[in-house]
Amino acid sequence: MVMLAMMVAWALQAAAGGEGGEVVVRAPLPATPQTPATMVVEPVAMMIAAFDADGDGLVDRAELSDGVRRSFEAVDTAQSGRLRYIAFADWSERWLGDRNALPSPFEVDRDQDDQVSLDELQDHFSRLFARYDRSGDHRISRSELLTYRTAPIDAKGPTAGRPPVKPAPKSEKKRRPE
Ligand SMILES: [Ca+2]
Numbered sequence: 001m002v003m004l005a006m007m008v009a010w011a012l013q014a015a016a017g018g019e020g021g022e023v024v025v026r027a028p029l030p031a032t033p034q035t036p037a038t039m040v041v042e043p044v045a046m047m048i049a050a051f052d053a054d055g056d057g058l059v060d061r062a063e064l065s066d067g068v069r070r071s072f073e074a075v076d077t078a079q080s081g082r083l084r085y086i087a088f089a090d091w092s093e094r095w096l097g098d099r100n101a102l103p104s105p106f107e108v109d110r111d112q113d114d115q116v117s118l119d120e121l122q123d124h125f126s127r128l129f130a131r132y133d134r135s136g137d138h139r140i141s142r143s144e145l146l147t148y149r150t151a152p153i154d155a156k157g158p159t160a161g162r163p164p165v166k167p168a169p170k171s172e173k174k175r176r177p178e
């Protein structure tokens with residue numbers, strides 16, 4: 001009984017920070033200047049990065065086309081060779097993270113038959129490859145997949161205006177008919 005009382009007393013003392021101990025209250029660290037997140041990765045760039053099959057951190061064209069084909073076949077479970085727009089949205093959600101991520105099916109479906117074929121998808125990614133491969137060494141590095149944002153997100157998204165050709169007009173507000 002005495003032992004228990006001593007233990008309780010010791011526990012209370014310990015909880016109080018010890019005899020004569022100072023209770024140190026740490027203030028939050030001084031606020032550091034907020035730096036805007038200027039390095040971002042577009043959904044399609046995330047997908048391309050994941051195509052690196054041999055783990056060298058670079059994506060070459062063979063890895064790209066293999067990866068595109070695998071992504072297509074994973075969604076085209078009926079092996080029809082075509083994705084209707086709903087199926088394309090499934091493809092987008094699975095590989096780009098969102099049904100509305102770019103590229104849109106309208107961009108990819110070049111012959112506008114309301115279906116995206118594997119060839120059309122390969123063709124689109126081939127053009128993306130050429131755009132991302134800024135150094136022209138036929139491999140895409142992670143640094144080439146980064147996007148540096150110094151301005152608000154361009155509504156045109158990842159497949160347009162990279163790199164910016166000209167400064168965007170200050171205001172893109174819709175003009176109302178007078
Ligand atoms: Ca690689």
Ligand SMILES: [Ca+2]
Pocket residue numbers: 108109110111112113114115116117120
């Ligand atoms: Ca098509």
